[in-house]
Amino acid sequence: MSNETILQSTIGVTIPSEIDNHEEHVHHHHESFITKYVFSQDHKMIGKQFLITGMFWAVLGGLMSVLFRLQLGYPDSTFPWLEDIIGKWGKGGHISPEAYYALVTTHGTVLVFFVLTAGLSGTFANLLIPLQVGARDMASPFMNMLSYWFFFTASVIMLSSVFVETGPFSGGWTAYPPLSALGSASPGSKTGMDLWIIAMALFVVSSLLGGLNYIVTILNMRTKGMTMTRLPLTIWALFFTAVLGVLSFPVLLSGFILLIFDRNFGTSFYLSDIYVNGVGALPNEGGSAILFQHLFWFLGHPEVYIILLPAMGMVSEILSTNSRKPIFGYMAMVGSLFAIAILAFLVWAHHMFVTGLNPFLGSIFVLLTLLIAVPSAIKVFNWLTTLWRGNIRFTPAMLFAIGFVSLFISGGLTGIWLGNSALDIHLHDTYFVIAHFHIVMGVASMFGMFAGIYHWFPKMYGKYLNNNLGYIHFWLTMIGAYLIFWPMHYEGLAGMPRRYYDIGAWESFKQFADLNRFISTVAMIVFAVQLLFLFNFFYSIFKGRKLTTKNPWNSTTLEWTTPINPGHGNWVGEIPEVHRWAYDYGKDGHDFIQQTTPIGEDESIH
Amino acid sequence: MATTTAITPVKYWSGGKSPFNVEYGKLMMWYFLMSDAFTFGAFLIAYGTTRFATNGWPNPNEVFSSYPFKPEGSSPAPLIFVSIMTFILIISSVTMVLAVHAGHNMDKKGVVRNLILTILGGLAFLSCQAWEWTHLFHEGAWWGRNPFPNADGTLSTTNFTNFFFTITGFHGFHVFSGVVINIVMLLMTLGNKFEQRGHYLMIEKAGLYWHFVDLVWVFVFTCFYLV
Numbered sequence: 160m161s162n163e164t165i166l167q168s169t170i171g172v173t174i175p176s177e178i179d180n181h182e183e184h185v186h187h188h189h190e191s192f193i194t195k196y197v198f199s200q201d202h203k204m205i206g207k208q209f210l211i212t213g214m215f216w217a218v219l220g221g222l223m224s225v226l227f228r229l230q231l232g233y234p235d236s237t238f239p240w241l242e243d244i245i246g247k248w249g250k251g252g253h254i255s256p257e258a259y260y261a262l263v264t265t266h267g268t269v270l271v272f273f274v275l276t277a278g279l280s281g282t283f284a285n286l287l288i289p290l291q292v293g294a295r296d297m298a299s300p301f302m303n304m305l306s307y308w309f310f311f312t313a314s315v316i317m318l319s320s321v322f323v324e325t326g327p328f329s330g331g332w333t334a335y336p337p338l339s340a341l342g343s344a345s346p347g348s349k350t351g352m353d354l355w356i357i358a359m360a361l362f363v364v365s366s367l368l369g370g371l372n373y374i375v376t377i378l379n380m381r382t383k384g385m386t387m388t389r390l391p392l393t394i395w396a397l398f399f400t401a402v403l404g405v406l407s408f409p410v411l412l413s414g415f416i417l418l419i420f421d422r423n424f425g426t427s428f429y430l431s432d433i434y435v436n437g438v439g440a441l442p443n444e445g446g447s448a449i450l451f452q453h454l455f456w457f458l459g460h461p462e463v464y465i466i467l468l469p470a471m472g473m474v475s476e477i478l479s480t481n482s483r484k485p486i487f488g489y490m491a492m493v494g495s496l497f498a499i500a501i502l503a504f505l506v507w508a509h510h511m512f513v514t515g516l517n518p519f520l521g522s523i524f525v526l527l528t529l530l531i532a533v534p535s536a537i538k539v540f541n542w543l544t545t546l547w548r549g550n551i552r553f554t555p556a557m558l559f560a561i562g563f564v565s566l567f568i569s570g571g572l573t574g575i576w577l578g579n580s581a582l583d584i585h586l587h588d589t590y591f592v593i594a595h596f597h598i599v600m601g602v603a604s605m606f607g608m609f610a611g612i613y614h615w616f617p618k619m620y621g622k623y624l625n626n627n628l629g630y631i632h633f634w635l636t637m638i639g640a641y642l643i644f645w646p647m648h649y650e651g652l653a654g655m656p657r658r659y660y661d662i663g664a665w666e667s668f669k670q671f672a673d674l675n676r677f678i679s680t681v682a683m684i685v686f687a688v689q690l691l692f693l694f695n696f697f698y699s700i701f702k703g704r705k706l707t708t709k710n711p712w713n714s715t716t717l718e719w720t721t722p723i724n725p726g727h728g729n730w731v732g733e734i735p736e737v738h739r740w741a742y743d744y745g746k747d748g749h750d751f752i753q754q755t756t757p758i759g760e761d762e763s764i765h
Numbered sequence: 766m767a768t769t770t771a772i773t774p775v776k777y778w779s780g781g782k783s784p785f786n787v788e789y790g791k792l793m794m795w796y797f798l799m800s801d802a803f804t805f806g807a808f809l810i811a812y813g814t815t816r817f818a819t820n821g822w823p824n825p826n827e828v829f830s831s832y833p834f835k836p837e838g839s840s841p842a843p844l845i846f847v848s849i850m851t852f853i854l855i856i857s858s859v860t861m862v863l864a865v866h867a868g869h870n871m872d873k874k875g876v877v878r879n880l881i882l883t884i885l886g887g888l889a890f891l892s893c894q895a896w897e898w899t900h901l902f903h904e905g906a907w908w909g910r911n912p913f914p915n916a917d918g919t920l921s922t923t924n925f926t927n928f929f930f931t932i933t934g935f936h937g938f939h940v941f942s943g944v945v946i947n948i949v950m951l952l953m954t955l956g957n958k959f960e961q962r963g964h965y966l967m968i969e970k971a972g973l974y975w976h977f978v979d980l981v982w983v984f985v986f987t988c989f990y991l992v
Contacts, residue, residue: 383781414806425909445922
């Protein structure tokens, strides 16, 4: 029975609904290779497409960081093989300054948008939303397919920018004008920037198409009995993520459109009083580069939570499942997600404390920024209390989930430092910021993603990932992440500036030469460990241990009621009805009770 | 409906149905419009802050004071032409409402008639905009070129025209896509698509978009012509 048959039986109002379309998918129809693997409209396949494209970008973005860490760690050594692989960008075995900035920029753009936005919420929103709310597919499978292909096109264009003669954009992932607005400003500001901005515009479209689908599917297509407060926390997190994306990416798009006009049509939205060496004084008057920063960070800050919230949701789910305990404070978890989503829109200018913001305005943003500590702390304490006295199963997914909590605490605490505008003046342009955001947003979300992959891999492919490789992957990544980023706090406190190509020129930072070499070495090892994970992933797709049960983790949620390899339409026969919330672990002497089990007579309704 | 005795209150949020009693497409359209409102909001706020931070700004009453076939030497007619444009667009919203209403009554003829009127209204608005842009272009205005001095006679920056062409252009692009959507709706209506489906809900969604575009114009109009 599909949603709308239930719908018509409960109330008399007829809604001639397009939801009906999905009923057709229940019946198995023959699919060609193209419709099954390429232009697929099955949310599970689209999720896998996002995941594997994201993995491609993660490898590339990670490799870029290895290359520029080579420069930072070994500024005096030469690596002749560099010239073999990157040609003129590695002349004489040294990464050129232009290449260094291009690598840093592309690393940032790719990791933030293509891996941790598309690769993370694209994968898990697609995979989990229909499965966990009890729907045959997304509200609009066709738009969902478009969302992936816009992302794919954006990927192709972004990738092509690496190969143009003047190199990819090199002005930082934030694309501040005037570097991004004037082709004459740097080599990377020419064709590389054109391709960058086209790729990003397509990415915004992809994110909009995806986000609208996620929101509407969650609101409209829950199965019978699935009230909002019975939703798993993953779904709540993905819901707020989608709302954040739908409301903040358009502002970035506006900023980009104005930027395109400044680049190509002689306007001065962001430009005023500029002198370019070799070109002379520019005629542009009346614009403001800070305007772009406002438009950018109005997206840029919510973007942090677009990256983080899905990880939070999945971690909540995995912690509860593997502690065999209900999640502690379900409503507080939902409430804190909501609070974070609201605050996400009100704190963007804390990225701009040192760009010339009015100090009074800065103080308001300090207050609002520090408020985020409240819902964040609620979440942290709820995760810890979920673990407390749990019957913990240390699966690789669980380890990564616990690792996420650890990283979120470590990185979150330094956020309180940086949120204070007075401290930020000293810390802003140093490695302290690099350490902070890599731990709290980059590595933590990556851990959430790994947790999700290890946990839902059986649902995706009907196989298990290899546990031993998983344990090696976790421990080396966890230790490595702290070894890479923890020392950067000290470097930053000592004033070591970020973004610099060669820090050795300053006497005060020579003391960090060994430390930088250490960081670079660990970064390379950690990168190699990720290749181990990729091997595990692709090997297990084909040769992994097969699932013999529908519900390998003894979990309560709906996705584990589908067949081991669900077809398009997810459930054979009717979509199950839901009778309870998603966290009945260890209740009344039962290890777990699935959401589809009706409330027993002697049982209290949750 | 009449035969069912409603005893239990309908639980809108308990799953198995839409909590808002709407199909997914309409919900999606509302969220899209919110998203689009943020795009325009960002544009208009960027315009407002730039203008606020600039010394002096051209007087719209002097810039927009012409109309087609205006006799040489006749006195300036501030805001006359744009008022007509605005009126046309608002009337097209009215005909859109009538089309949606006819759709509710499964009145195919009414839908067709009012959709055609709406499309004509949209095209008329776009034509007016085309004329106005051409006229301004001939006066020397374009992206990066602003012939109009500030109201106090001082030299102006180019951001008056930069913002004008970008934002009205972006809005015009929305009107254009609205017209295209309405033409598709018209063709689907003529092809009896909605009769077969048994409802005209697609027209409602197109209508939501059209009204939104009109509403945005009210803000664009206020910000560029009145203030």
